[in-house]
Amino acid sequence: MLQMKHIDNTPSTPGKFKMEKSPYNRLRLHSSLAKLTFWSIVFLGLIFVFFYRSPSSSSPVTSDLNRRSLRTNFYGGPAWEKRVRTSAKIRSRNGISVLVTGAAGFVGTHVSAALKRRGDGVLGLDNFNDYYDPSLKRARQALLERTGVYIVEGDINDVALLKKLFDIVPFTHVMHLAAQAGVRYAMENPSSYVHSNIAGLVSLLEVCKSANPQPAIVWASSSSVYGLNTKVPFSEKDRTDQPASLYAATKKAGEEIAHTYNHIYGLSLTGLRFFTVYGPWGRPDMAYFFFSRDILKGKSIQIFEAANHGTVARDFTYIDDIVKGCLGALDTAEKSTGSGGKKKGPAQLRVYNLGNTSPVPVSDLVSILERLLKVKAKRMIMKLPRNGDVQFTHANISLAQRELGYKPTTDLKTGLKKFVQWYLSYYGNGKKSAQ
Ligand SMILES: O=C(O)[C@H]1O[C@H](OP(=O)(O)OP(=O)(O)OC[C@H]2O[C@@H](n3ccc(=O)[nH]c3=O)[C@H](O)[C@@H]2O)[C@H](O)[C@@H](O)[C@H]1O
Incomplete structure (x- = not known):
């Protein structure tokens, strides 16, 4: 003026x-x-x-990250703060207030909705990047919006934004699910894994360590940390020093970083090793999802096999079981012990497998999809490429069973039936299809 x-x-x-x-x-x-x-x-x-x-605009790290629309939107102002507070407000006795990062993601959406349903305060954070079709993330956001969960649009590397959120809400817990997922994509865009899974994790933990009170943190690690292990089923005590992909290496690095922040600052930290999670509202980059799309379109699909026609198998785990595991981890998490960035005493540090305990060959997954979709797949058997995939995964879940009350109840047939129902209602019979 x-x-x-x-x-x-x-x-x-x-x-x-x-x-x-x-x-x-x-x-x-x-x-x-x-x-x-x-x-x-x-x-x-x-x-x-x-x-x-401006604290509301994070500087783009590389042009590539820029392309993937990691820049955050503007935020602030009384109306925005009110939305944040209302979303994070606890509405049940003994409820918790949780910051869910990656809330517009597959697991993030389901966990946020489940927390909200039982009366916990939930605030989402998501950068809505375009690793896969962002319109699916927007649809999940709309779903959460209807249940009263607000998702702040921002990146976990934006320390000023994270600090602001903690200034507005004294979160008791953080459910950290924001990450660069996908095993094979790590060869295409390695820096995005470092940006989200390492730098992003550190930026989040830095803010959590200085918050008053410090929250307890539950976060997504991965079954891929078992890497080239051949001893099955995978137990938390087994070695995790032979990652087969950069994705796995960044998740393993996350577990070590968690150890450091627990040790120095007294942060309560729980890592959950998810085993190939699937279900409605899933990730289009995962095999069960794009197999369904391609089978419906009459396109051929590649089914990997190991050397000497060896079976490639996964311990596919249904989303509702994973959600129960996440809630179990949040509910049993002890408080962090530090304050003002200083440790006051030893704090909880945990890692759990969240799997299904029954690996299924990828070819059987395809047979189940064929029956559910009522379309024969055009199968192309391919040698397992050297791009980070491991031959099999199989979780030993006795620790999670004992300490979190985790008990998966959904077999692959039942879970895929629910996925296919959702897929057909969301995309239609292959006419409007997933990208
Ligand atoms: O547990 C995890 O921590 C990871 O689980 C998931 O990785 P994966 O278990 O590799 O799932 P996914 O890609 O669906 O491949 C499934 C199967 O299909 C085989 N596969 C794959 C592609 C293909 O074209 N053909 C094929 O046979 C492939 O060889 C594999 O055997 C998450 O994506 C990852 O983010 C991480 O969370």
């Missing part, structure tokens, strides 16, 4: 300046020019501060 006023008082054409002859007028001209320069500098300075220093 100031600038506008100043410009209004300034002669509008250079010709008018030339006509001013008296020393008094020259003095006025100099003074006007000086004012104009001064206010221009002030105005440019304000623009610079607004765009480059």
Whole structure:
């Protein structure tokens, strides 16, 4: 406004300046020019501060990350803060208030909805990147919106945003599910794994360690940390130092980073090793999802096999079972012990397998899908590529059973039936299909 006023008082054409002859007028001209320069500098300075220093805009790390729309939206203001508070408000006795990162993701959406249903306060955070079709993430967001969960659009690397959220809400828990997922994509875009799964985790833990009170954190690790292990079923005590993909390596690094923040700052940390989670509202980059799409379209699908026609199998785990495991982990998490960034005593540090305990060959998965979709798949058997995939996974879940009350109840046939029902209702019979 100031600038506008100043410009209004300034002669509008250079010709008018030339006509001013008296020393008094020259003095006025100099003074006007000086004012104009001064206010221009002030105005440019304000623009610079607004765009480059605003806590609401995270600086893009690389052009690639930029492409994947990781920049955050603007936030702030009383109406926005009210939305944040209302969403995070606890509505049941003994409820908890949880910041769910990756809330527009597959597991994040289901966990957020389940917490909200039982009366906990839930605030979502998601950067809505385009690793897979963002419209699916928007649809999940709309679903959560209807249950009263607000998702703040922002990146976990945006420390200023995270601090602001903790200033507004004293979260008791963080359910950290934001990550760069997918085993094979790590060869295409390695930096996105470092950005989300390592830098993002550290930025979140930095804010959590300084928060008062410190929250307890439950976060998503992965079955892939077992890497090239051949001893089955995989137990939490087994070695995890032979990751087969960069994805696995970043999840393993996350477990070590968790150890450090627990040790130095007294943060309560629980890592959950998810085993190939599937179900309605799932991730289109996962095999069961794009197999369904391609079978319906009559496109051929590649089914991997190991050397000497060895079976490739996964301990596929249904989303509702995983949600129960996540809630069990949140409910048994002890408080962090630090405050003001200082540890006051030893804190809980846990890792659990959340699997189904019954691996199924990928070819059987395809047979189940064929029956449910009533379409024969065009199968192409391929040698397991050297791109990070492991031959099999199989979880020993006795620790989670004992300590979290985790007990999966959904077999692959039942779970896929629910997935296919959802898929057909969401995309239609292959006419409108997943990207
Ligand atoms: O447990 C985990 O921690 C991980 O689970 C998931 O990884 P995966 O178990 O590899 O699932 P997914 O890609 O669906 O492949 C399933 C099977 O199909 C085989 N597969 C795959 C593609 C293909 O074209 N053909 C094929 O046979 C393939 O060889 C495999 O045997 C998550 O994506 C990952 O983010 C992480 O959470």
